[in-house]
Amino acid sequence: MSSSGTVRIHYHRDFDGMVAAAVLATALRDTRGETPAWSSVNYDQRSNWESFSAHERFAIVDFHFHPRAEYWFDHHPTTFLTPELRAAYSPSERWQWDESSPSCPPLILAHAERHWSFATPERFREMAEWSNMIDAARYKSVDQAVFGDAPALRIARALTAAPSPGWTDELVGAMSTGDLDSVARRSDVDKSFQRAARNRDKALQQFPPCVEWRRDKVLVYDASSSNIRRERFAPFYHYPDTHYAVGVIPTRSGFHVMAGENPWNPPPVQVHIGTLMERFGGGGHKAVGGANPHDLQEARRVAMLIGEELRVALTTPQG
Numbered sequence: 001m002s003s004s005g006t007v008r009i010h011y012h013r014d015f016d017g018m019v020a021a022a023v024l025a026t027a028l029r030d031t032r033g034e035t036p037a038w039s040s041v042n043y044d045q046r047s048n049w050e051s052f053s054a055h056e057r058f059a060i061v062d063f064h065f066h067p068r069a070e071y072w073f074d075h076h077p078t079t080f081l082t083p084e085l086r087a088a089y090s091p092s093e094r095w096q097w098d099e100s101s102p103s104c105p106p107l108i109l110a111h112a113e114r115h116w117s118f119a120t121p122e123r124f125r126e127m128a129e130w131s132n133m134i135d136a137a138r139y140k141s142v143d144q145a146v147f148g149d150a151p152a153l154r155i156a157r158a159l160t161a162a163p164s165p166g167w168t169d170e171l172v173g174a175m176s177t178g179d180l181d182s183v184a185r186r187s188d189v190d191k192s193f194q195r196a197a198r199n200r201d202k203a204l205q206q207f208p209p210c211v212e213w214r215r216d217k218v219l220v221y222d223a224s225s226s227n228i229r230r231e232r233f234a235p236f237y238h239y240p241d242t243h244y245a246v247g248v249i250p251t252r253s254g255f256h257v258m259a260g261e262n263p264w265n266p267p268p269v270q271v272h273i274g275t276l277m278e279r280f281g282g283g284g285h286k287a288v289g290g291a292n293p294h295d296l297q298e299a300r301r302v303a304m305l306i307g308e309e310l311r312v313a314l315t316t317p318q319g
């Protein structure tokens with residue numbers, strides 16, 4: 001499988017991970033005489049991380065740090081799987097970690113310009129800007145998040161209905177040579193986008209009956225049925241005056257409780273959702289967090305408790 005000269009770029013299979021791979025492949029080819037190949041990596045591959053990609057030269061972008069990676073770039077705060085791996089990292093001409101970056105591509109571009117004298121093409125600047133918006137969910141409005149029609153948003157939604165696991169490798173190739181518009185116009189991208197848009201419409205339609213209660217701008221829902229399609233921002237699309245949504249959703253092995261602030265109608269109180277979730281064995285950030293109770297009944301109970309706690313926080317006068 002491995003050939004002596006080729007460095008393989010392993011990238012996280014989402015929009016910013018794909019752009020990161022296209023950017024790194026181009027920068028390595030143009031400035032370092034590399035002839036890179038690429039393939040996506042997913043969270044299942046973290047087991048046996050030590051022997052990951054044991055017999056080849058490789059790079060990793062938008063995914064966990066690996067000490068044998070010849071090139072590595074990431075922005076995730078959770079990138080180091082062990083304290084030993086954290087200790088093995090220090091920034092270098094080939095490695096860079098910046099958890100303050102909203103997505104991975106901008107840090108690779110800045111690095112390639114500074115260390116390798118890479119001349120960033122305009123199309124990569126555009127892709128990096130959209131990566132920041134998509135990865136950090138910084139959409140201007142809930143309408144843009146749900147129905148946004150810009151090429152980057154069409155591509156990102158098309159990924160939710162990918163025809164095969166290897167499809168993203170082909171798109172990374174297209175992103176390395178063409179701009180977002182040309183990628184979004186591909187017939188395979190458009191076909192997946194159309195399918196994804198139908199899924200979205202179904203999910204929006206299915207959401208209101210899942211609402212358990214809405215009080216004082218807090219919404220609690222139960223989307224635990226496997227027959228229900230999910231759209232991340234459906235609660236705020238249907239109920240824009242909501243400050244917090246708390247819901248139960250299925251996972252591969254059980255159920256997940258998630259809670260989040262409405263990015264387009266932020267709450268007037270300072271509740272840290274991650275800290276709140278820690279009491280139920282979960283975690284997260286200030287604005288969004290989750291927990292995995294052991295069964296559905298418990299997940300529903302936790303969702304109700306968290307919803308009620310958020311409701312009390314919103315209705316208690318701040319002192």
Ligand SMILES: [Mn+2]
Pocket residue numbers: 012014015016017062135
């Ligand atoms: Mn990513």
